[in-house]
Amino acid sequence: MNKKTAQRKLEGSMFIAPWIIGFLAFVAFPLFYSLYMSFHQVRITVTGVQTTPIGVQYYREILFADGGLLYDDLVPFLREALVMIPIIIVFSLMIAILLNLKFAGRTAFRVIFFLPVIFASGQIIGEFIAQGEGSLGIISSLRIDYMLARYLPPSWAGPIGNVIGSFVLVLWYSGVQILIFLAGRQTIARTVYEAARIDGADPWSTFWKITLPGMVPFIFLNVIFTIVDLFTYPSNPIISKVTTENYGLSSALAWIYFMIVLLFVALALLIYTRINASLSPRRQ
């Protein structure tokens, strides 16, 4: 028995070994090296990389001294992200539930709704935004931006106005999320719905009592995915600031940014565990 488990461990190690080697070489090593660089002044010379310890100066510079590098771009972006994430989640959940129904032309719609997966990862989407494809005509005709500016503090009116102005963009970002919800919806057994129908539940309460609680794990997964996706998008304002011009400063900036991403993920995790805990007694 013991020999058998030892052999299984050996087999498992053999399977995972390439991934671990890759992790050490392409993730762990660069990660610690960038942490190291963020505390050093880095000079690239012909003979190699020269570093002189500089302490937390770069961090202090980014966080306290020079607001331009971090705050001017980051704060509006974070506000936008906070508005965009719920819209993306609600929209993709809605579309996924609709696409899961049986109706004429479902296949055609599915093909169309998976298109964003192809478009939205590239620069093509940038082309579309430049075209003004991002805005909806109805927004300007209803003068929503004017209403926003009137009833909201200016620090929020700007980002929200931006999100509404590029509402179509929000739809474009929802490709993978729709897929995840569509796949997740399959995990709720059909029998549950049949039982609810026999008990005389109306569609409204079926949605709130069965579909939504069943989708909670996927909502969480999608929130995480959306956060990661939005925050690592190459056109994101902070990311374009990480350049090869100043290795130490850029590394410090990347690390600060990473901490903010982690904060967001942790926040999502916290909310998720709360919701899960409050649902679990009912879910038996």
Place this chain on the structure above:
Amino acid sequence: MAKLSLESIPWIKTRRGSSPAGFGRKGILAGLKFKLLGREADKGLLFRLLMYLLLIDVAFIYLKPVFYMVTTMIKGAPDLLDPAVIWVPTGVYGGHLSEAIEMLDYAKSFGVSLNVSTLSAVLQVFSCAVAGYAFARLDFPFKRFWFAALLFTFIMPPQVTILPSILLFKELGWINTFWPLIVPAVFGHGLKGALFVLIFRQFFSTLPKEMEEAARIDGAGALRIFFRVMLPISRSAIIVVFLFSFVWAWNDAYFPSMYMFGASDVPLSVGLSKLNAQLAMEAQEGGLRAFLEPVKMGAAFLIILPLLVLYAFTQRWFVEGVERTGLVE
């Protein structure tokens, strides 16, 4: 009348005998309500109408840029200057397209993109399947720790490690070659590698254990089980991962621009940003914006076209693969 309309409601059929909706006015009202709202969310007429409205609207939003791209691309000079021509050009003009082909160096860049995307997709499918299988079914030391490392890799922005990676690849002499894009994929990393490992892990852990156990009793080792039993039945997961990996590698301009800034053979995605820069310069020198736009759209179309073709051929399996819960955590 009332009875007839009630009979046609599926819910009444399934609950014959205990129907609360009697005859008379109340029955007609109830019948109307069921007709409009439906017993199930997807059966009512009103709901159907709203659903189609919403779906068609959103589908239009998704398709409109594609139409715009195609129609702008083939507009000739008179059409571009004529404000009455918006969607349907009076004739097909191929000049912008050929200009875009020339500026992108299409034949060469296409080859580069195809090679890089295919190679990294194939490698990622294989290496991520191996790692995913290990995480799902096999046992190895510190498994929980390595799984945490996997999740960590998933949420880490690539910008945290990009600079040391550039230094690392410089040290290895790989800058301005394709190796930095390919080699991490061999080890199950590379562009969104962690996500693919997670997808495969999820997929393998939903498969029944019996098959593996039977093979194990027959004396097959893990390698044999993986190649002979698991891989052949994971077609849907393989297709989903392959498509994602290919599309993302094809579209990605960030890593190539970081690792291959001085190379002459660049993928299409980098070619597009170069073309944009060139066009912006021309615009500054007094080029007419109306004539630069179609070139841009033509270039965008040329880049997206291979993906659309690929998607057209694989979408059937792709949709099916998504359905089979290969994607969910």
